[in-house]
Amino acid sequence: MPTPPRTPERKLPSVFYNLRSMIGAWISGVSLIAILFLMLVELTSNQENPYSGILTFVIMPIFLLGGLGLIALGAIREHQRRKHDLPPSRQSPVLDMNIERHRRIATIVAGGSILFLALSSYGAFKAYEYTETNAFCGQICHQVMNPEYTAYQASPHARVKCVECHIGSGAKWFVKSKISGSYQVYSVLAQKYPKPIPTPVSNLRPSRDTCERCHWPEKFYTDKMSSRHYYLADEDNTHMRLDMVMHIGGGAMGQLGPAKGIHWHMNIANEIEYVASDERRQEIPWVRITRPDGSVSVYIDEDSDFDPDADLDGAEVRKMDCIDCHNRPSHNYQTPMRLVNGALSRGEIDRSLPWVKSLAMQALDGDYNTVDEAMQGIEKTLQEEYQDEDFYPEKKAAIADAVEALRALYKRNYFPEMGVSWREFPNNLGHLTSSGCFRCHDGMHVDDQGDTITRDCSTCHTFLAEQVGADPAAFAMNGVDYRHPEDIDGMWRETDCTECHAP
Numbered sequence: 001m002p003t004p005p006r007t008p009e010r011k012l013p014s015v016f017y018n019l020r021s022m023i024g025a026w027i028s029g030v031s032l033i034a035i036l037f038l039m040l041v042e043l044t045s046n047q048e049n050p051y052s053g054i055l056t057f058v059i060m061p062i063f064l065l066g067g068l069g070l071i072a073l074g075a076i077r078e079h080q081r082r083k084h085d086l087p088p089s090r091q092s093p094v095l096d097m098n099i100e101r102h103r104r105i106a107t108i109v110a111g112g113s114i115l116f117l118a119l120s121s122y123g124a125f126k127a128y129e130y131t132e133t134n135a136f137c138g139q140i141c142h143q144v145m146n147p148e149y150t151a152y153q154a155s156p157h158a159r160v161k162c163v164e165c166h167i168g169s170g171a172k173w174f175v176k177s178k179i180s181g182s183y184q185v186y187s188v189l190a191q192k193y194p195k196p197i198p199t200p201v202s203n204l205r206p207s208r209d210t211c212e213r214c215h216w217p218e219k220f221y222t223d224k225m226s227s228r229h230y231y232l233a234d235e236d237n238t239h240m241r242l243d244m245v246m247h248i249g250g251g252a253m254g255q256l257g258p259a260k261g262i263h264w265h266m267n268i269a270n271e272i273e274y275v276a277s278d279e280r281r282q283e284i285p286w287v288r289i290t291r292p293d294g295s296v297s298v299y300i301d302e303d304s305d306f307d308p309d310a311d312l313d314g315a316e317v318r319k320m321d322c323i324d325c326h327n328r329p330s331h332n333y334q335t336p337m338r339l340v341n342g343a344l345s346r347g348e349i350d351r352s353l354p355w356v357k358s359l360a361m362q363a364l365d366g367d368y369n370t371v372d373e374a375m376q377g378i379e380k381t382l383q384e385e386y387q388d389e390d391f392y393p394e395k396k397a398a399i400a401d402a403v404e405a406l407r408a409l410y411k412r413n414y415f416p417e418m419g420v421s422w423r424e425f426p427n428n429l430g431h432l433t434s435s436g437c438f439r440c441h442d443g444m445h446v447d448d449q450g451d452t453i454t455r456d457c458s459t460c461h462t463f464l465a466e467q468v469g470a471d472p473a474a475f476a477m478n479g480v481d482y483r484h485p486e487d488i489d490g491m492w493r494e495t496d497c498t499e500c501h502a503p
């Protein structure tokens with residue numbers, strides 16, 4: 001007869017001494033140790049890993065909370081038993097390591113728990129890794145993310161993972177994004193998501209932690225040559241070529257060239273802050289610059305009714321970064337003008353088809369509700385125009401090719417089901433179809449000295465050569481005056497390009 005076990009001295013209220021609470025205590029104890037261990041690893045390793053936060057801050061705490069829950073549950077059940085005058089539940093099992101059977105059970109239970117813990121952490125880690133893949137981000141929510149994913153695949157960043165721009169490394173942003181991500185998964189399942197997905201992304205990580213991990217901001221310093229080809233919307237689809245030098249410039253003083261040109265705004269030597277009066281940051285009535293010598297200027301848009309004394313209170317003052325110009329580095333929905341100019345210069349659309357530039361833009365930009373409707377609409381627009389012409393039999397194949405080319409372009413740049421196209425997602429890098437640089441550089445932003453933020457064309461680019469059709473090219477190394485392709489009486493000098501070129 002083995003002697004009955006001695007009841008050890010109890011430090012906690014007796015309701016905690018039941019099997020459920022014991023198991024709970026065991027689980028939470030093990031997870032707490034694991035969390036402390038992982039934190040120690042994270043503190044001592046100097047390698048930042050975007051994946052490290054997950055185990056420490058998400059998976060293990062779930063076990064910890066589960067364990068604590070189980071303790072409470074056990075105590076509550078025990079309390080209820082006593083209230084109903086039931087005998088106290090069985091206490092911990094009796095374990096005597098001298099008995100072979102008990103030893104075996106103890107070994108199996110201990111081994112099993114370690115294996116379980118290892119396997120479940122590994123499984124959770126793999127699941128987590130999967131949520132970081134492009135397949136999860138771009139394809140699982142296929143319809144919702146289809147526009148962003150499609151545009152992304154055709155972008156210079158097609159091999160940069162979604163999470164490298166949208167999350168970056170570190171636990172804080174990881175948790176932030178997974179919380180908003182969980183809500184997104186819910187809203188997709190519940191069909192509650194807005195169409196299109198709103199932009200700008202409200203808590204996008206500062207570009208210092210994303211873009212600048214690959215693009216070293218101090219390194220920009222040169223000019224860049226840019227040759228552009230256009231085809232005018234006339235009967236001959238007149239070709240026009242513009243060669244311009246973009247003054248890319250740099251943001252840092254000293255080191256690799258002076259801070260000047262376009263990347264002068266990169267907040268290394270100069271700091272620029274602004275207030276936008278709309279959600280999408282397309283209207284900017286207030287701009288403040290702090291120069292390296294500490295001097296400050298504030299520019300206010302004379303065209304707006306912004307009153308700094310009243311309106312600055314509570315307004316979000318945003319520090320300018322890469323995203324304020326490069327807001328479409330990866331999801332750029334091209335304008336019909338660019339798409340058709342590109343297809344014509346690549347020969348995908350036959351340039352000898354009369355009016356084809358104008359017609360093709362019209363076909364792409366039609367009012368369609370679905371992609372299928374657009375596929376038919378594009379064909380109809382071209383067929384109806386050309387089928388009664390004398391040249392039709394001879395150009396039949398070229399017209400069919402043009403239709404196919406336009407259909408392919410449409411599928412990559414228009415997503416009627418999600419309400420996405422160039423109209424809804426303006427690119428801030430320029431000033432033709434949306435205000436872009438002219439949000440500040442429109443010549444209307446004035447400081448208290450009466451100076452404006454410049455609108456001088458040669459600040460940002462120099463036109464080296466311009467040739468329209470067979471006209472001799474104007475060419476000069478120090479720059480030629482801009483000649484607008486359509487004679488608009490020099491209106492472009494004063495009027496913003498968007499007045500005529502916006503959707």
Ligand code: HEC
Nearest residue numbers: 137138148152157160161162165199200201327329330331
């Ligand atoms: C090179 C960096 C980069 C990569 C890679 C990237 N994005 Fe983005 N994404 C952005 C920026 C910048 C914005 C716009 C942010 C803003 O204007 O506030 C954005 C916006 C979005 C939006 C909001 C809608 C919109 O178009 O503004 C969604 C959805 C999105 N991205 C999904 C994805 C998915 C899915 C992937 C991977 C397939 C991905 N992104 C890869 C930089 C990136």
Ligand code: HEC
Nearest residue numbers: 156157160164165207210211212213214215322323326329
């Ligand atoms: C993981 C590294 C990585 C990250 C993060 C990244 N980029 Fe890039 N980016 C590249 C590489 C590599 C190229 C060159 C691609 C090429 O030339 O085909 C590039 C090219 C570019 C270009 C030139 C595009 C062109 O058409 O020539 C711009 C502009 C740019 N990135 C802006 C950004 C911005 C803005 C962000 C942050 C939202 C960002 N990048 C984040 C790696 C990255």
Ligand code: HEC
Nearest residue numbers: 207211212215217224246248262265266321322325326429
């Ligand atoms: C004031 C607006 C603005 C800001 C802010 C800005 N850029 Fe640019 N960036 C431009 C313009 C404009 C171009 C030239 C585009 C072109 O060639 O059409 C450019 C070009 C580039 C290129 C291509 C350079 C090359 O030589 O081809 C890269 C890469 C780039 N930017 C990255 C960045 C990064 C990273 C940041 C943030 C640290 C940033 N930019 C901030 C406007 C800006």
Ligand code: HEC
Nearest residue numbers: 260261262264274287289325429430437439440453459460
């Ligand atoms: C939020 C307002 C804002 C936006 C948007 C903006 N800029 Fe600027 N930019 C400024 C301010 C302010 C200055 C400085 C004016 C001054 O010092 O007189 C400036 C100066 C410049 C300069 C002259 C730098 C030098 O060498 O002194 C260039 C070039 C430039 N911007 C290009 C651009 C381009 C290109 C874009 C669009 C892609 C753009 N900016 C968008 C506010 C802006």
Ligand code: HEC
Nearest residue numbers: 228429430431432437441454455456457459460482492493
């Ligand atoms: C604040 C800087 C800035 C100023 C001022 C400016 N531009 Fe530009 N412009 C740009 C940038 C940046 C681009 C390149 C956009 C792109 O890569 O799509 C551009 C592109 C262009 C293009 C080519 C458009 C296209 O989509 O192919 C023309 C034409 C042009 N600018 C004319 C002018 C004229 C004319 C003026 C003077 C009234 C002017 N710009 C003033 C920054 C500026």
Ligand code: HEC
Nearest residue numbers: 230231232233234337485486488491492495496497499500
């Ligand atoms: C008063 C209206 C008006 C203003 C303002 C205006 N444009 Fe235009 N633009 C036109 C018209 C009309 C055409 C002819 C359409 C065509 O042939 O494609 C045109 C054609 C163009 C094209 C060739 C487009 C193509 O389809 O390939 C470019 C590039 C252009 N404009 C640039 C600019 C720039 C840059 C500015 C601002 C500095 C500007 N325009 C201001 C009316 C205007």
